[in-house]
Amino acid sequence: MAEANQYQILVRLLDGRTRCLRFSTTTVSGAALLDAVSALSRVPAASLRLVTGRLDVSPSSVLASSADGRFPSASALLRLRGGKGGFGSLLRGAASKAGQKKTSNFDACRDINGRRLRHVNAERRLEEWKAEAADRQLEKLAEDFIKKKAKEAGRGGVKAAEVDKYLEKYRKDAESCVNAVEESVRASLGKRKTVPKPRGGEDAKKLKIWLGKKKVQEDESDSDSDSEMDDDEGADTKSIILDDGNSSHGSKSEDEKVDLGSITESPSEGETSGEKSGRSESEENGNGVQESREPTIRSEGECGDFISDGVVEHEIGVVDEHTPENGVSALSEEVLKPDVKAEDNTASASATSHLNDLEAPPVEEPANGNISPLSQEPLDLTIYSSAAELEVLGMERLKLELQNRGLKCGGTLQERAARLFLLKTTPLEKLPKKLFAKPSGGGK
Amino acid sequence: EVAVRKMVDYWTYDSKKETGYVGLKNQGATCYMNSLLQTLYHIPYFRKAVYHMPTTENDMPSGSIPLALQSLFYKLQYSDNSVATKELTKSFGWDTYDSFMQHDVQELNRVLCEKLEDKMKRTVVEGTIEKLFEGHHINYIECINVDYKSNRKESFYDLQLDVKGCRDVYASFDKYVEVERLEGDNKYHAENHGLQDAKKGVLFLDFPPVLQLQLKRFEYDYMRDTMVKINDRYEFPLQLDLDRDDGKYLAPDADRSIRNLYALHSVLVHSGGVHGGHYYAFIRPTLSDQ
Numbered sequence: 001m002a003e004a005n006q007y008q009i010l011v012r013l014l015d016g017r018t019r020c021l022r023f024s025t026t027t028v029s030g031a032a033l034l035d036a037v038s039a040l041s042r043v044p045a046a047s048l049r050l051v052t053g054r055l056d057v058s059p060s061s062v063l064a065s066s067a068d069g070r071f072p073s074a075s076a077l078l079r080l081r082g083g084k085g086g087f088g089s090l091l092r093g094a095a096s097k098a099g100q101k102k103t104s105n106f107d108a109c110r111d112i113n114g115r116r117l118r119h120v121n122a123e124r125r126l127e128e129w130k131a132e133a134a135d136r137q138l139e140k141l142a143e144d145f146i147k148k149k150a151k152e153a154g155r156g157g158v159k160a161a162e163v164d165k166y167l168e169k170y171r172k173d174a175e176s177c178v179n180a181v182e183e184s185v186r187a188s189l190g191k192r193k194t195v196p197k198p199r200g201g202e203d204a205k206k207l208k209i210w211l212g213k214k215k216v217q218e219d220e221s222d223s224d225s226d227s228e229m230d231d232d233e234g235a236d237t238k239s240i241i242l243d244d245g246n247s248s249h250g251s252k253s254e255d256e257k258v259d260l261g262s263i264t265e266s267p268s269e270g271e272t273s274g275e276k277s278g279r280s281e282s283e284e285n286g287n288g289v290q291e292s293r294e295p296t297i298r299s300e301g302e303c304g305d306f307i308s309d310g311v312v313e314h315e316i317g318v319v320d321e322h323t324p325e326n327g328v329s330a331l332s333e334e335v336l337k338p339d340v341k342a343e344d345n346t347a348s349a350s351a352t353s354h355l356n357d358l359e360a361p362p363v364e365e366p367a368n369g370n371i372s373p374l375s376q377e378p379l380d381l382t383i384y385s386s387a388a389e390l391e392v393l394g395m396e397r398l399k400l401e402l403q404n405r406g407l408k409c410g411g412t413l414q415e416r417a418a419r420l421f422l423l424k425t426t427p428l429e430k431l432p433k434k435l436f437a438k439p440s441g442g443g444k
Numbered sequence: 445e446v447a448v449r450k451m452v453d454y455w456t457y458d459s460k461k462e463t464g465y466v467g468l469k470n471q472g473a474t475c476y477m478n479s480l481l482q483t484l485y486h487i488p489y490f491r492k493a494v495y496h497m498p499t500t501e502n503d504m505p506s507g508s509i510p511l512a513l514q515s516l517f518y519k520l521q522y523s524d525n526s527v528a529t530k531e532l533t534k535s536f537g538w539d540t541y542d543s544f545m546q547h548d549v550q551e552l553n554r555v556l557c558e559k560l561e562d563k564m565k566r567t568v569v570e571g572t573i574e575k576l577f578e579g580h581h582i583n584y585i586e587c588i589n590v591d592y593k594s595n596r597k598e599s600f601y602d603l604q605l606d607v608k609g610c611r612d613v614y615a616s617f618d619k620y621v622e623v624e625r626l627e628g629d630n631k632y633h634a635e636n637h638g639l640q641d642a643k644k645g646v647l648f649l650d651f652p653p654v655l656q657l658q659l660k661r662f663e664y665d666y667m668r669d670t671m672v673k674i675n676d677r678y679e680f681p682l683q684l685d686l687d688r689d690d691g692k693y694l695a696p697d698a699d700r701s702i703r704n705l706y707a708l709h710s711v712l713v714h715s716g717g718v719h720g721g722h723y724y725a726f727i728r729p730t731l732s733d734q
């Protein structure tokens with residue numbers, strides 16, 4: 001009888017298996033049964049449905065067991081809810097659609113006072129704009145500051161332009177300096193070529209003696225041709241000096257070259273050029289005087305070298321003894337010169353006679369040399385194709401050639417060569433008058 | 445799903461001209477109710493029984509389910525337009541909120557039949573629900589280690605068949621009548637013997653004229669702690685023979701002279717998930733089977 005107190009119910013769970021549930025009372029409430037089945041199957045009671053053969057077990061229902069202690073069997077179920085469609089869907093759809101279509105622009109609406117919101121909002125925005133005026137001013141100041149900086153950058157550009165101009169000037173100056181140096185180097189090289197002649201020493205002595213006389217004459221006459229001749233003599237003296245001391249002599253030669261350049265420029269000008277030429281002549285005379293003194297001293301040194309020779313000794317004696325004796329020697333030379341004049345030139349000009357005197361010593365000593373230049377004269381122009389090739393002949397020979405043709409024989413080596421080369425393509429009659437020696441000067 | 449002893453012949457429109465039948469309006473979310481009502485309406489025996497239900501003067505007209513149901517069935521039979529179900533839901537005591545609630549159709553079927561059966565008591569149509577839908581089966585328990593047997597006869601209005609792991613309706617029936625063992629912590633308490641290991645099974649004594657089968661297309665996912673719908677393929681033939689294999693579903697003392705062959709009359713279909721969806725029905729109204 002004690003065992004009979006057990007009351008059982010068979011429940012088919014969701015998976016189809018059957019479980020025995022035991023209760024100690026003859027009646028069981030639906031709630032208790034649902035909780036028991038929920039605990040057993042681990043499904044929430046709210047989701048669970050429990051049905052017997054004929055009835056749905058609800059929390060409020062009551063099950064009664066039969067005499068043998070068994071309850072009706074039950075099955076656990078879930079629900080498949082359905083009800084889609086119908087008027088409800090329209091309501092739900094309308095709600096979502098209405099939400100989507102709602103407008104956010106209420107400008108046409110009126111506020112409590114009756115004014116349209118459009119105007120109320122505009123007034124508020126205007127006040128905000130005024131309040132921000134200070135900020136806008138600050139922004140303007142910032143922009144102005146930035147613009148000023150930009151302008152300064154522009155000024156920097158201007159400075160750069162000035163720098164460019166300076167650079168250009170600098171380059172021009174540099175180029176001119178380079179050109180001057182090149183010219184001086186070329187001139188020095190040309191003169192050195194004449195150096196190897198040792199006999200030139202004697203000629204130099206004679207030339208020195210005559211320099212003094214010519215200088216005096218030049219002061220009186222003021223002729224360009226004379227000034228040119230002086231320059232030539234200076235060059236000769238320099239070349240001799242170079243034999244003794246290269247460095248010092250070189251510097252002197254450069255100075256003279258500069259003078260020569262200035263002389264050549266003056267003839268191109270008119271009367272004013274004549275005045276300038278006079279000034280330059282006076283300067284040159286001063287230079288000549290200095291040169292005459294220095295060479296005399298050096299010539300004494302050279303005489304020492306030639307003591308062994310008898311002829312040389314005689315000459316030295318003449319120079320050392322007395323200056324008046326020098327004058328005597330000059331006279332003797334003058335006697336010799338007329339002969340040469342008669343032979344070489346028919347012209348009676350005193351200037352030309354002086355020139356011939358200068359030429360006499362080299363002619364006398366190398367008789368063969370006299371003949372060879374004459375024979376070479378016509379050949380020179382035909383053979384040479386450019387002025388540069390004529391430069392090889394040397395200063396002296398170019399001078400002789402120009403004199404023979406009645407042209408100016410002064411200037412730099414290049415100038416003389418260029419002047420002579422013109423004859424190759426242009427006859428004497430067509431050459432410009434500038435290039436010819438002045439006959440009036442010669443007459444004087 | 446609820447399979448009632450009828451079969452869908454063809455898809456029908458809610459149009460009198462096309463089909464000779466009219467539809468029911470959806471109040472909000474009442475398609476489950478509409479599907480059930482259409483199915484019950486097309487059971488002629490049921491419809492006639494409803495027509496013969498008395499509408500006692502004691503009841504309030506607006507609260508009388510029989511009256512509302514009679515009106516609904518009459519309009520379905522003779523109206524040319526779709527019929528509203530507002531009177532019926534009012535008689536149920538539902539308000540607007542209830543109209544918008546989705547429910548399980550089998551649950552509604554149970555509740556509705558229970559109400560109607562109660563209203564039919566002591567009337568000329570008393571016991572109609574039982575006659576149409578009630579069947580009986582035996583739950584038997586047989587202890588293994590002691591000589592003890594227990595048989596209990598129970599009635600049923602519908603059968604809940606498993607879907608998971610079953611290919612068709614016959615497989616579900618096999619599982620339904622399968623013998624289970626009660627052992628371990630699930631022992632059976634036998635009188636005078638205490639807890640015993642036992643075998644438990646179900647066998648059918650008789651089947652109702654209209655057999656309602658509910659397919660259990662639901663399970664609980666313990667990992668995710670939520671319900672899940674089973675959408676596996678499941679086959680059911682136009683004719684269901686429950687006498688197959690020499691009546692293996694029948695109890696030894698069942699009346700085997702009765703032929704248990706059913707024709708498919710209608711199918712209630714659920715479309716959607718466990719928390720919401722749509723119900724519709726396939727009905728074969730041309731069957732003359734009563």
